[in-house]
Amino acid sequence: MVTIKEIAAAVGVSSATVSRVLNYDPTLSISTRKRQAIIETAEALNYATPRNRSRAAAQGIGLGLKIALVHFLEPAQELADPYYVGVRLGIESRCQALKSEIVKIVHTGSPPEAAILEGASGVVAVGHYYGDALEWLHRHSRHLVFADYAPAGDADDSVLSDVATAMTRLLGAVHAMGYRRIGFIGWIDAFHEPENIHSERRCRTYIEWMTKAGLFDPDLCLVERMTPDSGYALARTMLSNPSPPKVLITCNDNMALGAYRAIHEMGLRIPEDVAVASFNDIPVAQFLGPPLTTVKIPAELIGETAVDLLLERLSGREVAKKVVLGTEIVWRGSTPAPVDHGPTRLGELSPV
Missing domain, CATH: 3.40.50.2300 (Response regulator)
Incomplete structure (x- = not known):
């Protein structure tokens, strides 16, 4: 399998530059000619990014799988919070693209029928789980990923924003x-x-x-x-x-x-x-x-990533992985947008 280092040597640039070009980093300052050379060299050598290799593997594994989606909100509660609707839609769209069957389960009190989890290839749990509910998920899931939550410790796959x-x-x-x-x-x-x-x-x-x-x-x-x-x-x-x-x-x-x-x-x-x-x-x-x-x-991306983590487990990954996705402050009219005046010391602005 060709490496970034080999592409860098062929084009005459650093490995970091190749990585940033192939990951479409918009902040990278590089000539159009050099960028094109990197892309063409990568294509000629049949290079695939780790993300694309993971997705390609997932496409092959996902077909025919049954994935259980366990939600900590009742349908009416979820509809009242569009954020969690987004997480669920991300899970469902990723399963649909992979042609995987999805079974939805609500866990809001007494545990659902454990056989549903045990009959699934893997489980994506949306929301926060503690105590008996967390232990129940661990006990009955072949493979388990948490979406929008990371249990204490480092034994579970999870994806969330910080x-x-x-x-x-x-x-x-x-x-x-x-x-x-x-x-x-x-x-x-x-x-x-x-x-x-x-x-x-x-x-x-x-x-x-x-x-x-x-x-x-x-x-x-x-x-x-x-x-x-x-x-x-x-x-x-x-x-x-x-x-x-x-x-x-x-x-x-x-x-x-x-x-x-x-x-x-x-x-x-x-x-x-x-x-x-x-x-x-x-x-x-x-x-x-x-x-x-x-x-x-990124609610939908959290859901999509949770499914990808599950498929990585099914591909043989043994080490738990915690994915933390970035956030962005969207400034709108309810708060004045910040103005960059350089470093500001305490006391330089009038307190309000």
Whole structure:
């Protein structure tokens, strides 16, 4: 099998340059002539990228497989959260492309019939699983991949986005704009650490970052068990504070929708009175008034990657793999877009 090093030697460039060209890196500065030479040399030597080799292998294995999709949300609950619809659609579209059969199972209380999992070639579990539910999945799955969640330890295949890092970037950006009264509303992850109401990753990161910056105010961090009205109720409570936040970060876009309603009912303006930012970038986010600033998490790609990880297992991979996909802050009208003025020191901007 031809290697990147051999292509680099044939063209007279570095291996890193070849890798970036073949992976379509848009930031690479290279002449059109040299780029074309790399591509033509790779084609002449029948080079296939690791991603394409993996997909080619998967195409052969996927045909005729039965894959169980275990979801932690009931259908009605999933429809209320378009993010998880996206994850499921990514799984289904990848299975359809591979001509694999997919069986959907909902795990929201008592375990479903274990024979369904045991009769499947592999299982993709969507959502968070702890305790008995996690043990049940391990016990009855031949091969198991988690989508949008990574269990503790390093024994499981998983794919997710790093929302903690995304939260750090978002907080850093609004802080650089001059915001100091930064609020957060989220939900309680009751199964992960029942004794800690702030264990959810975005909430935990918010508290750590704000504390380190000397800005944490417990009145500006509100969480509750998730309900359809959580965003509305928590935002209304926080904005009734004698010293309310000037920017409100919500745990996901559904909560932001509720926060918008509370803000409008209270006669406040977005972003003049309170800016809003969130997570997920569900389709409706861009159509709100004003459009919602949000961290884009690649829901469908998470689902597709989960299926690819499962097929790699079926191909013989023995070492567990954790895939962390990147996120992007999409700046829209609910939060002023950051302006790059170079490095900014604390105190150089007027606090708001």
